Amino acid sequence: MSLDSAPAEAGSPAGPVLAPGSTLGILGGGQLGRMIAVAAARLGLHVHVYCPDPLSPAFEVATAHTVAAYEDEAALQAFAAAVDVVTYEFENVPERTAAVLAAAVPVRPGPRSLAICQDRLSEKTFLSGLGIPVAAFAAVDSAEDLKAAAVRIGLPAVLKTRRMGYDGKGQTIIREGFDAGAAFAAIGAKPAILEAFVPFVLECSIVLARGLDGTVVPFDVAENRHEHHILKYTTVPATVSAATAAAAREIGTKVAAALGHVGTLAVELFLVRDADGERLVANEIAPRVHNSGHWTQDAAETCQFEQHVRAVAGWPLGRAGLIAPVEMENLIGDDAGRWSAILAEPGAHLHLYGKAEARPGRKMGHVNRLNPPPRG
Numbered sequence: 328m329s330l331d332s333a334p335a336e337a338g339s340p341a342g343p344v345l346a347p348g349s350t351l352g353i354l355g356g357g358q359l360g361r362m363i364a365v366a367a368a369r370l371g372l373h374v375h376v377y378c379p380d381p382l383s384p385a386f387e388v389a390t391a392h393t394v395a396a397y398e399d400e401a402a403l404q405a406f407a408a409a410v411d412v413v414t415y416e417f418e419n420v421p422e423r424t425a426a427v428l429a430a431a432v433p434v435r436p437g438p439r440s441l442a443i444c445q446d447r448l449s450e451k452t453f454l455s456g457l458g459i460p461v462a463a464f465a466a467v468d469s470a471e472d473l474k475a476a477a478v479r480i481g482l483p484a485v486l487k488t489r490r491m492g493y494d495g496k497g498q499t500i501i502r503e504g505f506d507a508g509a510a511f512a513a514i515g516a517k518p519a520i521l522e523a524f525v526p527f528v529l530e531c532s533i534v535l536a537r538g539l540d541g542t543v544v545p546f547d548v549a550e551n552r553h554e555h556h557i558l559k560y561t562t563v564p565a566t567v568s569a570a571t572a573a574a575a576r577e578i579g580t581k582v583a584a585a586l587g588h589v590g591t592l593a594v595e596l597f598l599v600r601d602a603d604g605e606r607l608v609a610n611e612i613a614p615r616v617h618n619s620g621h622w623t624q625d626a627a628e629t630c631q632f633e634q635h636v637r638a639v640a641g642w643p644l645g646r647a648g649l650i651a652p653v654e655m656e657n658l659i660g661d662d663a664g665r666w667s668a669i670l671a672e673p674g675a676h677l678h679l680y681g682k683a684e685a686r687p688g689r690k691m692g693h694v695n696r697l698n699p700p701p702r703g
């Protein structure tokens with residue numbers, strides 16, 4: 328173990344600080360874990376990845392890995408004993424998994440970031456409690472609840488499962504004349520939330536890091552375009568006013584501070600324009616590195632993965648200014664077959680995740696294009 332104990336004074340880290348040569352444990356072996364591992368290796372840390380999938384992309388770039396279920400307490404204890412701090416690449420870490428690990432080793436971000444962000448109802452309640460605008464919402468536990476919620480909130484509206492939804496999975500739009508039983512069944516008849524449909528003009532996100540000492544360093548606001556419910560393009564600078572960009576940074580900072588978050592975090596936002604001007608409506612918090620922050624690898628002074636590693640290690644964060652305008656394109660399914668042409672593009676930086684099989688909808692890599700030509 329290579330830990331220097333630091334006193335918990337104001338402005339100094341709250342908890343142990345890692346020394347280079349320590350071991351970072353990562354729960355989850357997908358592309359996010361892989362890119363966290365690469366950033367950690369560059370800073371002289373060892374990395375141990377824990378994931379149930381034996382074909383995890385992150386294993387290839389880690390010092391050690393464990394293939395075991397998240398419920399396997401003996402494997403979790405052995406993992407905790409082998410690492411100096413644990414972080415995660417996904418927010419659906421089971422509560423018991425986090426608790427077993429936290430009994431033995433610091434887990435960063437902490438339990439509040441997980442508990443709030445795993446459940447859309449607690450997330451929306453938390454955001455509105457902070458005075459951050461969100462769509463009108465109501466809990467839905469049955470088809471009857473759905474009928475009542477639709478009357479209260481108005482239509483159209485979006486019905487989403489409270490837990491485990493991503494990339495548009497576990498959600499359906501509710502319109503006039505809807506069949507409540509069929510709609511509730513369509514999302515698997517699970518505890519859900521009904522949200523008013525937000526008539527946004529664009530989607531954006533604020534990605535930031537918060538250090539162990541509470542310092543927050545935001546990146547520039549990113550503008551996001553989805554195709555088939557999956558993020559396809561992120562562009563920076565976003566086409567939002569300076570006041571909106573400042574409001575996004577304020578939202579992100581408030582959220583991170585209220586969670587006591589340590590690490591990188593993203594807040595997904597809708598931009599609404601009406602007669603009164605522009606305003607932001609918060610949709611979702613990701614208490615982790617985020618796809619809409621991948622541009623930072625080539626176009627920010629310090630990337631989101633390095634900031635995350637610095638934060639969870641208890642180290643100072645880097646500056647996060649924009650180096651050049653950038654467009655990130657996700658390479659989904661067969662898109663990654665264009666790798667050779669992308670490598671030949673001036674100003675393009677290719678990132679591939681080492682996944683063997685290119686299934687439809689699967690994120691295979693991404694490309695960051697600096698100073699991109701305007702897209703029509």
Ligand code: AMP
Pocket residue numbers: 462485492493494495496522523524525526527530553556595610611
């Ligand atoms: P989510 O799983 O909450 O990130 O939602 C996935 C996508 O569905 C978002 O990126 C939006 O494009 C759309 N969406 C989700 N919630 C709403 C809403 N309340 N109003 C309008 N569109 C939404």
